[in-house]
Amino acid sequence: GAGVSQTPSNKVTEKGKYVELRCDPISGHTALYWYRQSLGQGPEFLIYFQGTGAADDSGLPNDRFFAVRPEGSVSTLKIQRTERGDSAVYLCASSLAPGQGYEQYFGPGTRLTVT
Amino acid sequence: GENVEQHPSTLSVQEGDSAVIKCTYSDSASNYFPWYKQELGKRPQLIIDIRSNVGEKKDQRIAVTLNKTAKHFSLHITETQPEDSAVYFCAASGGDYKLSFGAGTTVTVRA
Numbered sequence: 001g002a003g004v005s006q007t008p009s010n011k012v013t014e015k016g017k018y019v020e021l022r023c024d025p026i027s028g029h030t031a032l033y034w035y036r037q038s039l040g041q042g043p044e045f046l047i048y049f050q051g052t053g054a055a056d057d058s059g060l061p062n063d064r065f066f067a068v069r070p071e072g073s074v075s076t077l078k079i080q081r082t083e084r085g086d087s088a089v090y091l092c093a094s095s096l097a098p099g100q101g102y103e104q105y106f107g108p109g110t111r112l113t114v115t
Numbered sequence: 116g117e118n119v120e121q122h123p124s125t126l127s128v129q130e131g132d133s134a135v136i137k138c139t140y141s142d143s144a145s146n147y148f149p150w151y152k153q154e155l156g157k158r159p160q161l162i163i164d165i166r167s168n169v170g171e172k173k174d175q176r177i178a179v180t181l182n183k184t185a186k187h188f189s190l191h192i193t194e195t196q197p198e199d200s201a202v203y204f205c206a207a208s209g210g211d212y213k214l215s216f217g218a219g220t221t222v223t224v225r226a
Contacts, residue, residue: 042204042216098212106158
């Protein structure tokens with residue numbers, strides 16, 4: 001079946017602009033995660049959704065970052081007033097349910113470049 | 116929070132030899148340890164995982180060992196092949212949803 005998809009695959013934006021990154025999880029997966037991967041580093045947790053609600057947003061760097069999942073499926077990560085330090089690959093993952101018993105399947109990522 | 120350290124950062128092996136990657140973690144409550152393989156420009160993919168009630172797990176040429184007392188776990192790849200060349204990430208989780216990743220190991224298999 002179809003895996004996790006993310007759009008756009010690449011996004012170049014100017015400093016100070018607003019961006020939205022989209023994630024389509026695997027159908028039927030209730031848990032959705034956002035991670036950020038900087039060059040040469042492992043993914044870093046940002047936020048986790050169980051259904052429509054953000055169960056844990058402790059990894060969001062600051063209040064410029066926000067994510068929604070209004071219908072419990074597609075999620076959008078929103079970044080306001082982008083800064084050059086926001087440049088990274090933003091990865092989305094989904095799992096059948098939360099917890100260690102369920103593999104997290106990753107999407108291909110959105111490469112964000114802030115100029 | 117959990118802190119995962121991974122070594123080495125790069126590893127070059129001759130085709131057919133073994134590769135070993137080691138990770139340590141800080142949170143004694145962690146009990147789930149997956150390993151992901153990421154090829155250049157591709158998504159991370161789970162290759163093997165281990166849970167705290169198991170000391171070792173093997174899947175064909177890949178094996179993972181876990182030492183909870185010392186808080187470290189290792190990935191072993193035997194009979195390496197060129198297609199094993201990639202970046203490998205270890206991760207740890209305290210039984211919930213949040214994975215804490217190591218910084219990655221770039222493995223190059225020389226033909």
